[in-house]
Amino acid sequence: MTSPIRVAVLGPTGRLGSAICRALLDNPDFALAGAVVRAESSAAGEDIGAWLGGEAVGCRAETALEHAVHDADIVIDASLPGMTVAAAERLAGLGGPALITGVTGFNAGQMKRLETCTDRLAILMAGNFSLGVAVTEALVREAARLPAETWDIEVHETHHKRKADAPSGTALMLARTAAEARGETLEDIATWSREGTTGPRRPGTIGFAVSRGGSVVGEHSVRFLADLEEITISHRALDRSIFARGALEAVRWMTNGGKDRPAGRYTMQDVIAG
Numbered sequence: 001m002t003s004p005i006r007v008a009v010l011g012p013t014g015r016l017g018s019a020i021c022r023a024l025l026d027n028p029d030f031a032l033a034g035a036v037v038r039a040e041s042s043a044a045g046e047d048i049g050a051w052l053g054g055e056a057v058g059c060r061a062e063t064a065l066e067h068a069v070h071d072a073d074i075v076i077d078a079s080l081p082g083m084t085v086a087a088a089e090r091l092a093g094l095g096g097p098a099l100i101t102g103v104t105g106f107n108a109g110q111m112k113r114l115e116t117c118t119d120r121l122a123i124l125m126a127g128n129f130s131l132g133v134a135v136t137e138a139l140v141r142e143a144a145r146l147p148a149e150t151w152d153i154e155v156h157e158t159h160h161k162r163k164a165d166a167p168s169g170t171a172l173m174l175a176r177t178a179a180e181a182r183g184e185t186l187e188d189i190a191t192w193s194r195e196g197t198t199g200p201r202r203p204g205t206i207g208f209a210v211s212r213g214g215s216v217v218g219e220h221s222v223r224f225l226a227d228l229e230e231i232t233i234s235h236r237a238l239d240r241s242i243f244a245r246g247a248l249e250a251v252r253w254m255t256n257g258g259k260d261r262p263a264g265r266y267t268m269q270d271v272i273a274g
């Protein structure tokens with residue numbers, strides 16, 4: 001029997017982090033090897049299994065990154081951007097272990113600092129851990145090769161009523177992929193919203209439409225509209241557990257059966273490519 005992959009989690013008390021911890025504890029292929037919380041966190045020093053409402057698992061929430069990662073094969077980050085950047089710089093300085101981050105919302109300066117770390121550290125950045133979304137992104141890249149003069153692109157997303165940001169990080173990622181496939185920068189060709197007398201659609205642009213309501217986990221569709229035909233590529237998340245499941249697949253890919261990936265930047269596109 002091969003030994004389990006030992007994973008440390010940053011932000012184990014949050015919605016995403018706790019789902020990932022539960023998935024790790026439920027799967028014998030993985031072991032929870034460490035957990036990092038803020039110094040002020042009520043979970044500091046607590047056993048993570050017990051803190052999540054289950055049995056004690058022998059893994060205490062640490063406030064020092066070094067203590068939590070010293071026995072880990074890999075680190076999964078489900079915290080927030082400031083913590084992610086600080087952790088990546090520390091791990092790059094320590095020479096590992098590699099980092100998988102599911103965090104979104106980095107500003108340009110934070111993204112630049114993360115990019116710099118990839119010179120010394122393997123980092124997988126996954127704004128959406130869903131394997132279905134990763135395949136959707138690949139399909140969008142393919143379809144966006146259709147000529148921009150005749151195929152208009154419109155992105156539509158729906159989320160629950162508590163969501164604070166719009167468009168969603170995933171809608172932005174899908175639109176950015178389409179723009180890049182057309183040799184463009186999304187910010188140059190996006191039409192973020194429409195209201196009033198908008199005039200005819202400007203060719204080559206990517207339009208957005210956002211809906212909010214109920215408890216929708218996440219729906220995204222990218223429509224390619226020509227005069228006589230249309231293509232719609234869409235994804236619907238039915239349960240948040242897909243993110244934890246995808247995160248575990250990312251762990252398997254990054255640890256690569258003990259032959260760790262070299263320093264560099266990776267995405268879920270690498271994971272689905274196998």
Ligand SMILES: NC(=O)c1ccc[n+]([C@@H]2O[C@H](COP(=O)([O-])OP(=O)(O)OC[C@H]3O[C@@H](n4cnc5c(N)ncnc54)[C@H](OP(=O)(O)O)[C@@H]3O)[C@@H](O)[C@H]2O)c1
Nearest residue numbers: 011013014015016037038079083102103104127128129243
């Ligand atoms: N990739 C995906 O598939 C996916 C899916 C869902 C969400 N996300 C993203 O994942 C991130 C977290 O989302 P969430 O909904 O889980 O948020 P959340 O519930 O607010 O959790 C954030 C976690 O980070 C911890 N944290 C914040 N600052 C920290 C620091 N300096 N040191 C240590 N821990 C710190 C928080 O601890 P405290 O509780 O002590 O503040 C909490 O455990 C967001 O960027 C979100 O957009 C990604």
